[in-house]
Amino acid sequence: MRRRSFLAVVALACTLPFPAVAAQCGDDPSGFDAWLQAFRAEAPAQGVSERALAALSGVTYSTQVISLDRRQGGTFNRTFEEFGLPRIAQRINKAKQMMRVHAATLQRVEKEFGVPGGVVVAIWALETDFGAVMGKQPALRSLATLAYDCRRSEKFTGELIAALKIIDRGDLAPAEMKGAWAGELGQTQFLASSYLKFAVDFEGNGKRDLIHSVPDVLASTANYLKGYGWKAGEPFGEGTANFAVFNDWNRSTVYQKTIAAFAERLVSGE
Secondary structure, three states: OOOOOHHHHHHHOOOOOOOOOOOOOEOOHHHHHHHHHHHHHHHHHHOOOHHHHHHHOOOOOOHHHHHHHHOOOOHHHOOHHHHHHHHHHHHHHHHHHHHHHOHHHHHHHHHHHOOOHHHHHHHHHHHHOOOOOOOOEEHHHHHHHHHHEHHHHHHHHHHHHHHHHHHHHOOOOHHHOEEOOOOOEOOOOEOHHHHHHHOOOOOOOOOOOOOOOHHHHHHHHHHHHHHOOOOOOOOOOOOOHHHHHHHHOOOOHHHHHHHHHHHHHHHHOO
16 A cells, blocks of 8 residues: 655644643553553643543554654655656546546636646555545554654654544544554645644535545645635746645645646646
8 A cells, every 4th residue: 555655744744833741651562551541631731622531442553553654765866767757657547536536626626726636636546546545554553653662652642632633623523534654644634733724614514524525626726725825826847836736735845746747637637
């Protein structure tokens, strides 16, 4: 399963608005239960309800998540010809189909957020093959493991608090929160902090559901780009201000080029 590298995780997780809790981090499983107990005691001060904290009952340390964190590969070290062109070729026909199927929604998205449908669909295609490969890791377990781990404890403590606030907000139930090894959620792989900030209820059912609702996925992805400075009606090729926004989606230059090239083909109808 294709997963993002740490570069992508950093791109989605800017400075978190949540202060770190004082629970003691660790580098092996031995202190995890004590850390989790301390976290649960301190999290209510960050606005997390007891109902949401109940979702942490039974959560255990994941050696698999730590292993994946330590051996992140060099997927994005390839050239555009090696990385981008094959992915575009594999997904372009289905992407064109999705442009047709969701044309009305994409028109609404562009009208409200200023992001062309081709850009949103290109990201959707590249991130999870239109929702086919969102990941199966329990997000709360992944985030709790990474929050306890000393390497990036403060960052992922904030992400865990954000995930619990998603539960509090009623967007997702804990059992639905499965995704990539670093806790990314949904069909365009939002970290919890980005989900909390940029997810929108475009379907109008009272929930921001980036796992099941295609309208919510498409609109939220556009809202994310708009939030980082996307300019409606302006080009998005290399060297433009809108291309620079792709850097806030993923720090890999080859990934940015792939989004732009893919989107250009969809927008131009090639």
